[in-house]
Amino acid sequence: MPALRLYDLAGADPDRRFSPFCWRTKLALAHKELAVETLPWRFTDKDEIAFSGQGRVPVLVDGDTTVIDSWAIAVHLETHYPDRPSLFGGDVGMSVTRFLNAWTDKVLHPALAPLVISDIHAHVAPQDREYFRTTREKVFGKPLEEVSAGRDEAVLSFRQTLEPLRAVLQLQPYLAGTHPAYADYIVFGAFQWARCISPFKLLADDDAVAAWRLRLLNSFDGLAASTPGYPV
């Protein structure tokens, strides 16, 4: 089997790996029981991944094949390693999981980002700081510190956004049922993103979402829990 290599977003501390999209991929690789070499990468290291034809991570190199975009990587792993544990449980499972992917990208991340954006800035590598601030302040239209300033109140509406997630996790231990699968890794990636760079408390202790997050932190021998980050 060819060696797998993953370009993985890192902070000032090269072991602080905080990309939610890279976490989807790392948990998918663990689920498939595939060893991977992760290479720390910074926002401004565009040249290092120019071979992939674009400038964002995750980038997976699997032998002679380069795959970009976390969803395409998950589909690649499912297709190329069909004898390993399934990430989707079949075609319908894959298609329906895509809704979770879209909900996470279009609802969960935009609700979460303002709560932690100034904390991300504090952890990115020195050479990335100006790039990060400039691109993100353009999106938010104000200084990052102002974006996060109202978070003690904004976290309440963030928790409201999680209502469909909570409703499911009150009925079953994982989004994929009795065991986690890619649907879980997509959503968990958002919480792991936050945990890696922010001490801000996102969830109430008695939230079913918090219990699920803890189960995933401890899965795969604590793959997510053992990385540099803050207690949840």
Add this chain to the structure above:
Amino acid sequence: MPALRLYDLAGADPDRRFSPFCWRTKLALAHKELAVETLPWRFTDKDEIAFSGQGRVPVLVDGDTTVIDSWAIAVHLETHYPDRPSLFGGDVGMSVTRFLNAWTDKVLHPALAPLVISDIHAHVAPQDREYFRTTREKVFGKPLEEVSAGRDEAVLSFRQTLEPLRAVLQLQPYLAGTHPAYADYIVFGAFQWARCISPFKLLADDDAVAAWRLRLLNSFDGLAASTPGYPV
């Protein structure tokens, strides 16, 4: 095979069947290629379904078995008719579809209901009108006509709510992939609810969600399109 009977919410016109939850069930039955006798039922016909131990539809009577709650009915059909086309595509598919169920109940319905609530009232059976108005005005805290009054503006944020749905349907024809399954029927039930009782235009013509809705209206020989309602 025992005859299947479904208690199905009807309006003043007994053929106007507008419950989004009953539509989930009717499409699931069609998907399973199961014939069903639908019995028109009104909100105030509590006695008629008292045998089910509660007062809401859908109620499915399958031989000696009574099943309440649209999700439980779908699981019952999947389990008891395993040789018919699958509603979920396996255990992971079923579990992940549950998120669609929760999103529809907790996000889509609350975004849609205010747009059409006064139109529902205009179509419920005369004996249901006071019950419907009283219970719903208690929820909204104001007259139904006031709830729907701002809908020309509110529909824009409703369309924004559909963003994750739209993102998926720009990539694949159905939520379940190349063919529809229960994930589609859950979400479609909301649009069919609206179509049955309201002329209000919910979607722009060039919306991928509108194209998907049309495909489902025409599925199963036009099961949903041929019921009394308004053009979309």
